[in-house]
Amino acid sequence: MSKLFRAVILGPPGSGKGTISERVASSFGLQHLSSGDFLRENIAAKTEAGVLAKAYIEKGALVPDDLMTRLIIPRLEQMTRHSWLLDGFPRTLAQAKALNSICELDMVISLNIPLETLKDRLRHRWIHPASGRVYNMRFNPPQVQGVDDISGEPLIQHEEDKPEALVARLRHYKDMAKPIIDLYRAKGILHMFSDTETDRIWPHISSLLSSKIPTDLTDAQRATNH
Numbered sequence: 001m002s003k004l005f006r007a008v009i010l011g012p013p014g015s016g017k018g019t020i021s022e023r024v025a026s027s028f029g030l031q032h033l034s035s036g037d038f039l040r041e042n043i044a045a046k047t048e049a050g051v052l053a054k055a056y057i058e059k060g061a062l063v064p065d066d067l068m069t070r071l072i073i074p075r076l077e078q079m080t081r082h083s084w085l086l087d088g089f090p091r092t093l094a095q096a097k098a099l100n101s102i103c104e105l106d107m108v109i110s111l112n113i114p115l116e117t118l119k120d121r122l123r124h125r126w127i128h129p130a131s132g133r134v135y136n137m138r139f140n141p142p143q144v145q146g147v148d149d150i151s152g153e154p155l156i157q158h159e160e161d162k163p164e165a166l167v168a169r170l171r172h173y174k175d176m177a178k179p180i181i182d183l184y185r186a187k188g189i190l191h192m193f194s195d196t197e198t199d200r201i202w203p204h205i206s207s208l209l210s211s212k213i214p215t216d217l218t219d220a221q222r223a224t225n226h
Ligand SMILES: Nc1nc2c(ncn2[C@@H]2O[C@H](COP(=O)(O)OP(=O)(O)OP(=O)(O)O)[C@@H](O)[C@H]2O)c(=O)[nH]1
Pocket: 011, 012, 013, 014, 015, 016, 017, 018, 019, 020, 121, 122, 124, 125, 126, 134, 135, 136, 138, 139, 140, 196, 197, 198, 199
């Protein structure tokens, strides 16, 4: 069987991790694993870990490392036949070390987006709370201002995306991410992308992945995904 490809995407809130991960998944057949989606699935299914995690998320706190790794590591260990791109994990150095202990990453994509751009983007992010659909009043606005395209229900803005909460969140990310980025740089697998637009970053990520992922792998995965 072809060798699996395992990658992580790092970046501050609003840097475009979710947007780019979706493009990687559809162009290269990698499975997009989002820690936030995975937590929400566990919360919805009322698993023991999901119930514990919910209390932290509702307070706006990170899920503690031991609980988070207990949730995500077995999930990754099950992925013996699919290549993946992990988004939202690791978020701390302890999580990065836990990940290291179970697999050898092939690549780390780090998005380095100017602070002013992040503030500007998140200020314009609106969501439909029932479905989790995300809009950006400039980049991908809804068809009718303030209203979800599918349900017609009103959109809201996250407390944490309001300007007052933003600067603190972005500073916190920087402090947490630095040792993780240093670790991956030392391993020689870090690729940093700096720009203000996802559409300008994407061609670089796409050509990097094309050079690293054997085509027989992407073909094989597309076949299993269909
Ligand atoms: N203006 C602009 N907005 C963008 C661009 N790329 C993504 N966005 C928007 O910026 C917001 C954040 O993008 P996401 O892909 O959700 O970013 P993320 O890094 O996953 O964010 P978190 O979930 O907060 O960690 C969304 O509203 C996107 O639609 C871009 O190049 N320009």
